[in-house]
Amino acid sequence: MEKTGTLECRTLISELTQGRELANQLKNYLHPAKSHEACGILVENILSSYENAFSLLNCMAMFGETSSVSAAILESPNSLAGTPTSEGSNPFSKDQNQRDVFKKRKILPKWSEEVRVCSGTGLEGTLDDGYNWRKYGQKDILGASFPRAYYRCTHRHTQGCLATKQVQKSDEDPSIFEVNYRGRHTCIQERLKQKKEDYNVKEVDSNNRQAEEMVISNEPGIKLPKEEIDPSFSFLPTPIVSDDVETKFLLEPAKESNLTESYTSPLLSPATSECNYFSESLCQMNDFWVDVDNNLQSSESDFAEKISTPTSVTNSPFRYWDFTADPLELDPSFRLDASEYF
DNA sequence: GCGATTTGACCTTA
């Protein structure tokens, strides 16, 4: 048992060390001449390292200290789902897999969103959030007027992505869909690869275009690189990749913005968080937000939030808070003042 | 033919 604990500690230290090194690299990249794309990639890697560490801690708490847990997590980002080839390949896998699914259900992070679907948008039923989902079940829920639909990531078998979501129409307002997410997408790695390739190409002529890259978004005070904006972007439920948003929010100095005035929804206040990320996690997480001075703050609250994501033009900025979905723990004293870098 | 959806059965959890 002592050896097992040592292994857990080493893997944890390894992950945290990697996170620190990546953060140092990111620091070097926070320079006007460096591309935001590179920063985004680094941030993703940092988050991945911390996620692995936290997953490891969660699993250790759930299952006790077993080296197989850490090995399973760290060996591959997809390994929690079981390898595609292992499914059905042996007579024990079916029962075992189903049992595993219920076990894993407990340790996966979960959060919810409310998505208002405007009539006439033709978006009802699709609820496109940028990921590919496959419906695998539907269930009538006791006391609910509408059935609950179950979706999982299309890449579950090809990439072992464990992300699932449940979609249910609100009883009070049928135009609102309550979407419960569980598990983060590990298939995101494909997008990162693509981003890296794109970055290599863009780096060549990025200097010539920097002056024209910044355009004003629909929201005052928020600037987005032109290339990051969907041509059809109009604050409709355009699939905004949360990871991009995470990156952008961490790195973009929302100069002269009055963010807190714009985003005064009580749902965003750490003090009024309603539903829990990691609600079943034994680890206490800090969540964080951005104050008027654009500094990252953290709180001692549970890693929790409830995001309202209406599709009307007036409310869309809430999308920018998606980054709090990441199990990222920050030093409460940590402050990021990006303005000096841009 | 292949991939997505539907739906009844089965399993786990509280």
Add this chain to the structure above:
DNA sequence: TAAGGTCAAATCGC
């Protein structure tokens, strides 16, 4: 034991 969640065969649509 009831309810929620998932599986997998049947069905559908391109």
